[in-house]
Amino acid sequence: MDDLKQAYKVLGLKEHASKEEVEKRYSTLVRREKARSKSGDRAGDEEFRQVTVAYRLILAREDEKFTQAFNEKEYGKYKNMAGKAQKLDHFWRYYKIHTLGAIALIGIIIYGIMSYIDHKEHERYLASLPPIDLQVTFMGTFMEENGQEKDLVMNTLMEPFPEWKRLEYSTIFVPQDEMNRYAYLQKALVTVMAEIPDLYLMDKYMFEWLGPQGALLPLDDRPELSAYADGPAALELKTEDDPEGSVYGLDLSKSDLFKDLPMMKVELIAAVRTNAERPDNAVKFIEHYAKTIPSP
Incomplete structure (x- = not known):
């Protein structure tokens, strides 16, 4: 019917x-x-x-x-497009979650591919560079000025050593203010455990915080620095493995480096990392600037 x-x-x-x-x-x-x-x-x-x-x-x-x-x-x-619009609307209503999931998956795949390509490009770039002569970490109240040229600090550090082809540095900012210092110290601790520079340039607080942890190399054992081990710039510390105490840092706050370094700073204490890959160059750096400290 x-x-x-x-x-x-x-x-x-x-x-x-x-x-x-x-x-x-x-x-x-x-x-x-x-x-x-x-x-x-x-x-x-x-x-x-x-x-x-x-x-x-x-x-x-x-x-x-x-x-x-x-x-x-x-x-x-x-x-005239009503039929197609209706089909598209029905498709979106019934398959919206599937479509969004597929788009998200495609986005993740594209991101992964681009990240892999960027990683490989960065590896090729690093492979094209000369070997590192010195790895430096600033730790404490150190800050570059806004708008400052990117390579200004690096060029200042390398200037006395024309034979060096490559120097890298990083900065771990820890403020002087005790109220805000704790969170920064947590980050500093993680970085100290994960990264191994050759040379630390620190303020006094960070030197006294890092030194007792056994992360620094005794400097009074190095003949190049023996002339400064008993001087006013020498800074001693005691550690669990060194209860008698040794010189672990040299205060370069009166050296040419403190005057020339284009960074905001309070103090400048140099120390060598215990398991540094290039300890000789770190000692060479300290020796050069220790010589610029005025005699008492």
């Missing part, structure tokens, strides 16, 4: 009756059918089957009208 007019006629309704009227009429016919079937009368089975088919046809057409009205409201503005 595909004739809508006939469907209304089967239900005993006027054409274009409301959905509520259709529902009410069908409920009445269902109750009658139940009463008839209880009496054992099978003569009306085919008639009720047609009633059910008619009812379903009318509801299906009502649903089509509703869907068409909805689509017209939602996608009518797209005119």
